[in-house]
Amino acid sequence: MASQPSSLAEAALATAALLREAAEISLAQADLMRRRAAAVRALAESERIEAGMTPSPVHAGPRHHHAVLLDQEAEVHEAEAEVLDREAKRMLSQAHTAELRAKALS
Numbered sequence: 540m541a542s543q544p545s546s547l548a549e550a551a552l553a554t555a556a557l558l559r560e561a562a563e564i565s566l567a568q569a570d571l572m573r574r575r576a577a578a579v580r581a582l583a584e585s586e587r588i589e590a591g592m593t594p595s596p597v598h599a600g601p602r603h604h605h606a607v608l609l610d611q612e613a614e615v616h617e618a619e620a621e622v623l624d625r626e627a628k629r630m631l632s633q634a635h636t637a638e639l640r641a642k643a644l645s
Contacts, residue, residue, distance in 0.1 A: 551641035558634035562627040569623035576616035583609035 544550040583606040590602035 546644070548641040548644035551637045551644065555634040555637035555641065558630045558637065562630035562634065565623045565627035565630065569620040569627065572616045572620035572623060576613040576620065579609050579613040579616065583607075583613065 544553055586602045586606040586609065590599040590606065593599040593602065
């Protein structure tokens with residue numbers, strides 16, 4: 540367990556550090572979501588190509604449909620990345636506020 544801060548200023552600095560750490564994690568998660576979206580979009584394109592090369596419409600149809608679903612999944616991942624980016628920005632702003640609070644208390 541972390542040691543207890545001896546002053547309100549130290550507590551504010553500890554809060555700021557934790558907020559910055561959480562923001563870094565959110566940014567990393569956002570990056571992973573964007574990478575996942577790109578991979579899913581590539582998979583969707585591969586499904587479309589395979590469907591186009593499949594001679595039987597009975598077998599091509601589900602591949603086309605799966606490609607549409609994968610595109611929708613990629614959109615969700617991109618939206619999740621945007622939310623994580625906003626969350627990180629909010630936490631960084633809160634960290635800055637906590638640092639200002641610590642400075643004022645010092």
